[in-house]
Amino acid sequence: MIKITKEDFNLEEEFKKIHSKKNGAYSFFLGTVRQDIDDNINGIFLECYEDLACNQLNKIKKDSTQKWNLSDCTIIHRIGDLKISEKIVLVITAAPHRSDCIEACEYIIDTLKANVALWKFHIKGKEKEPVNQKKKDLDKYLSWSQVIS
Amino acid sequence: MIKITKEDFNLEEEFKKIHSKKNGAYSFFLGTVRQDIDDNINGIFLECYEDLACNQLNKIKKDSTQKWNLSDCTIIHRIGDLKISEKIVLVITAAPHRSDCIEACEYIIDTLKANVALWKFHIKGKEKEPVNQKKKDLDKYLSWSQVIS
């Protein structure tokens, strides 16, 4: 399942949707709004080009399912205003064996961060400041090019 | 938190216990009882040398927390009789940034599989057959020796 939503989600409920007796291994990545010590923020705002982002997420799901032989995969991304410590993004990968789902889960979050039409803003008082892309996120994504191609 | 238990657990509840605004990233590994197509089983039985297993899990937690600068870590392992598709093991790692918690989570489950006093049995009718250690699990664990030392 691919979902872009303003709503919060529950990890146990999302697991139940993907849970199957044919799988022995599930890997989850959960990103939340971190209280940065250096950079005092009240929360974040997430902007999305939804039609494009859905296409991009579906392509990531398809590529990773083929490459790692996943049984299934969930990607949920929140949009809009989020407070400190709220959930932002959830990736769940399911497979018969663990190495596949662990590697695929990391690939998915790394690719999402570098390649899906979502933009983060720091909320400081009434201001929303666009967050710059981190070089290390781009480098991490590029490091997969040998694995996936 | 380290827990060896007969009781089931809820992913959202376990996340809430480890959730903190200082973390932006959580990695989960969940192992469940898989319905093996080749090898018809009714479920599994998990035996444990609890005093030793607790010591070993605490050491894994301590090592991985230091090595990857984790904020926190949860390891729950079920024991006793488990039916097909029931949860067996949960690892949650929490860190400010994702690469740390993803790598640490994989280290923890790989180390647990090769190095903690737990033994799996396949339940077939009224028989409980000890499961053999897989060479690939041992090899995977040994592959970490360069990372952790």
Added chain:
Amino acid sequence: MKITIKYFSWVRVKIQKSHELFEFSDEMTFLNLKNELINKNSFFDEIFKDRSIKFFLNLKEITDENISLNDGDEIALLPPVTGG
């Protein structure tokens, strides 16, 4: 011919709108459009010189600037993404 242009992230903040509808009488390519826009507003000069911005036409990344545009097309200006 009507072309919608969508703006995201700092581009949207700077131009103070999320999208804009432009009308052109002639047939045109994306390269023609770029020149038209730069003529209308010097802001676009900065945008089209910024190598980090990607351009999408109807949800597909533009790889050839000579691609023809059609009535109802949607073009998006995408700064580097920062989700996750």
Added chain:
Amino acid sequence: MKITIKYFSWVRVKIQKSHELFEFSDEMTFLNLKNELINKNSFFDEIFKDRSIKFFLNLKEITDENISLNDGDEIALLPPVTGG
């Protein structure tokens, strides 16, 4: 001197008990204990020849067979683990 021996996995299944209490009158090392057990039951010969089995004394892996044993010690025979 009383020594408890704990059995796990296929060792427990084969010996049909999870633990056993042995009494010895003399001071002894783990090496002495191994020989005593092999004398009592030839099953232990198989166990002590199996390089995959690990031996723990009071939750610490035995690395030196000449380690002295004390009253109340707990020794565990651990086949390769298969949790997770």
